[in-house]
Amino acid sequence: MTQTSFSYDALPMRVRFGAGSVASLPDEITRLGARRALVLCSPEQHATGEAVSATLGERSAGVLAEARMHVPVEVARRARARAAEVGADCCVAVGGGSAIGLGKAIALEHGLPVVAVPTTYAGSEMTTVWGLTENGRKRTGKDPRVLPASVLYDPDLTLGLPVAMSVTSGFNAVAHAVEALYAPDRSPVISLMAEEGVRAMAGALPAVVADGGDPDARARALYGSWLCGACLGATTMSLHHKLCHALGGTLDLPHAATHTVVLPHALAFNQPAAPEATEALTRALNTGSRALNTGSRVLDAADPARRLWDLAGTLDAPRSLRDLGMAESDIEPIADQAVSAPYANPAPVTRDGVTRLLRAAWNGEPPG
Structure with missing residues (x-):
């Protein structure tokens, strides 16, 4: 080791890893003290989003399958409005960076906690980084409010990834x-x-x-x-x-x-x-x-x-x-x-x- 001076901040999140771990999603919602979760995903992941929503049962506030790459600001605005409309007090982001980025956009505005269920290898679920694209420019920033409170890594959900x-x-x-x-x-x-x-x-x-x-x-x-x-x-x-x-x-x-x-x-x-x-x-x-x-x-x-x-x-x-x-x-x-x-x-x-x-x-x- 050549570094003799450094700092390291451990991010405050919970990780569950393993096949079938998505079944623990209701427990994670309970742990957050939440009651209704809006499930976010891309149109391509709609079926997976519906399956995750079914896992939540009556705790699901529905599925919004509108996540897009680079989180266009107009998509973020619609998602924020939907979360408020259905009375969601947390979000479950299912998919890759697009879905998790959309969850972060809601957290940035409304402070709703996010549970991430990654189905790709993007890595956004591990960061406080958010991004929004408007007028052809992508803005990024860091904010602790957007860090997912829990991350469920279930390899079974990646089997269908092309x-x-x-x-x-x-x-x-x-x-x-x-x-x-x-x-x-x-x-x-x-x-x-x-x-x-x-x-x-x-x-x-x-x-x-x-x-x-x-x-x-x-x-x-x-x-x-x-x-x-x-x-x-x-x-x-x-x-x-x-x-x-x-x-x-x-x-x-x-x-x-x-x-x-x-x-x-x-x-x-x-x-x-x-x-x-x-x-x-x-x-x-x-x-x-x-x-x-x-x-x-x-x-x-x-x-x-x-x-x-x-x-x-x-x-x-x-x-x-x-x-x-x-x-x-x-x-x-x-x-x-x-x-x-x-x-x-x-x-x-x-x-x-x-x-x-x-x-x-x-x-x-x-x-x-």
């Missing part, structure tokens, strides 16, 4: 751990969690691709996402997340897929200035995905950025912003957003450097 979405969601989780390893406010505790989170996710994703119904692989991926999400909640994110917020909020690119494409390039940008993080990621990726290869070439564990880019290719994940719908003319405006305000990053953030990073990611070129 394999392609599982992979990009997993890379989204890894991005949280990567940036936590070189965050200015990292601690030895978080660094351990970050390395273990990357190791678990890198090992789980190939197994999920091989068999999306493998309960052990799903449990390992959800375990990894929990650790990576905890890192997101405890540290300050840097260039990678700044770019993904700009790309998502301005261009409405798919959230997890954008993280998947940008991560290797942002990491390559920062690796020379973050040797300890690079060493930790080398260890994690070497043990997490050591059996993988790309054709006849064994994946290079000595370069974590290239290793992640190769892993994405092996798992048939997107590797180009152009393929996600970004126009080449968007590169420079996004670069301008990324350098418009100072923020912590191990390598100096320059417009030319960010432009080169984005152009490589847009072209689908190898990082570095």
